[in-house]
Amino acid sequence: MNIILFDGKEYSDLLPLTFTRPVAELRMGILTFAERWKLIFQTEKISYLTQRYLSEKYTLQNEEENVFINPAYFPNQDFIYQLKNLKFGEAFYYQEELVAAKTTLENFQLNNFVKKIDITFESFHIQYPWDLFTYNSDAITYDFQLITQGRKSCTLSNTVKIIGDPSQLFVEEGAVAECAILNTKEGPIYLGKNSEIMEGAMIRGSFALGTGSKINMGAKVYGGTTVGPYSKVGGEVNNIIILGYSNKGHDGFVGNSVIGEWCNLGADTNSSNLKNNYAEVKLWNYKKQKFIKSGLQFAGMIMGDHSKSAINTQFNTGTVVGVSANIFTSGFPPNIIKSFSWGGKSESPNFKLEQAYEVAERTMKRRGIELSEQDKKIIEYIYNNYQ
Numbered sequence: 001m002n003i004i005l006f007d008g009k010e011y012s013d014l015l016p017l018t019f020t021r022p023v024a025e026l027r028m029g030i031l032t033f034a035e036r037w038k039l040i041f042q043t044e045k046i047s048y049l050t051q052r053y054l055s056e057k058y059t060l061q062n063e064e065e066n067v068f069i070n071p072a073y074f075p076n077q078d079f080i081y082q083l084k085n086l087k088f089g090e091a092f093y094y095q096e097e098l099v100a101a102k103t104t105l106e107n108f109q110l111n112n113f114v115k116k117i118d119i120t121f122e123s124f125h126i127q128y129p130w131d132l133f134t135y136n137s138d139a140i141t142y143d144f145q146l147i148t149q150g151r152k153s154c155t156l157s158n159t160v161k162i163i164g165d166p167s168q169l170f171v172e173e174g175a176v177a178e179c180a181i182l183n184t185k186e187g188p189i190y191l192g193k194n195s196e197i198m199e200g201a202m203i204r205g206s207f208a209l210g211t212g213s214k215i216n217m218g219a220k221v222y223g224g225t226t227v228g229p230y231s232k233v234g235g236e237v238n239n240i241i242i243l244g245y246s247n248k249g250h251d252g253f254v255g256n257s258v259i260g261e262w263c264n265l266g267a268d269t270n271s272s273n274l275k276n277n278y279a280e281v282k283l284w285n286y287k288k289q290k291f292i293k294s295g296l297q298f299a300g301m302i303m304g305d306h307s308k309s310a311i312n313t314q315f316n317t318g319t320v321v322g323v324s325a326n327i328f329t330s331g332f333p334p335n336i337i338k339s340f341s342w343g344g345k346s347e348s349p350n351f352k353l354e355q356a357y358e359v360a361e362r363t364m365k366r367r368g369i370e371l372s373e374q375d376k377k378i379i380e381y382i383y384n385n386y387q
Contacts, residue, residue: 003046004049005024005034005071006070007049011050016286019305020054022054023126028126029136030208031143031146034048053378053381056377068102068108070099076122086102089115090115099119101113130296130302133240133241140206144188144190153169155171159180168188172193174195175191182197187207201215213232216233219236222236226241249265250269257302258301260323261305263308265313269309272316273299275318280296306323307326320337322339323386324340339386356379
């Protein structure tokens with residue numbers, strides 16, 4: 001089965017997180033959407049139908065018969081069963097939106113299907129960035145069962161205090177922890193390969209720690225939190241997702257937020273997740289070019305890839321930060337910080353493109369990864385089209 005994950009209309013509403021990736025490469029739960037579908041179908045034959053400027057890095061593998069899936073629709077058993085029984089030429093629709101199809105690339109692009117089937121959809125649909133942290137706890141539980149079924153967990157040091165059901169803790173090879181408290185009463189805890197939890201950390205499930213990531217000494221981590229691969233977390237976090245390769249290593253609070261890749265939050269960076277008047281939080285929507293209602297009382301920050309904050313930065317409730325922004329001026333930054341901002345204020349100048357490359361190269365080099373020409377082209381496209 002050749003699976004192609006396609007960007008639906010959600011792509012524009014999921015900016016700034018999708019400036020640098022297709023929807024399928026977003027992380028929620030333990031896995032990215034693409035990783036989840038690979039496990040579900042037990043295949044490596046997964047590719048992307050995405051924006052043209054992203055397609056050189058996130059390539060399309062076309063065959064005579066393809067299964068197209070909109071990854072913004074989170075799977076459940078009924079949906080998976082229906083997909084596996086989808087016949088060639090058929091397409092699934094939910095509330096008049098295309099969810100999946102089995103056909104040729106040409107017919108898919110022409111919206112030419114032999115049969116259009118309306119389906120009921122009982123799982124959750126990711127439409128906006130804040131949906132990622134809203135449903136993250138459920139996604140962690142789903143992924144935990146998917147990944148650990150039939151497998152045996154490694155063990156941790158006997159200095160670790162486990163509260164709750166030990167079977168809801170899964171430890172991959174090379175993961176270590178000392179003198180930490182892990183509480184699984186409200187959800188599972190998953191520790192990825194070669195991850196580390198340092199002394200004095202207190203963690204409540206549901207929680208996922210990615211490959212090679214670290215929880216620093218004395219950290220307080222509340223449920224619904226995912227720390228993607230090769231990241232560091234310290235201080236206090238609650239219901240956040242770090243997509244990967246980013247650091248929030250020091251004291252300070254971040255809650256109900258999504259942080260992209262290659263970001264760094266300076267010491268004592270704090271992000272408010274509740275308005276003083278307890279009102280519904282509005283966040284910036286790039287497609288509509290205005291702030292829209294989130295339906296949430298708790299919503300912190302959405303930060304695009306390669307953005308950084310200086311020490312003691314204070315983010316307002318519902319702040320949206322673009323790509324490669326450098327935030328360091330005094331006072332509260334505005335609720336929308338443009339991509340490539342040099343300072344973080346609305347009147348701040350733009351970060352020069354070559355300097356943005358240099359910072360990205362230095363940041364990625366620390367993880368042993370090079371900034372590729374494909375990455376540069378993506379950053380250049382964003383620089384030229386989304387300022």
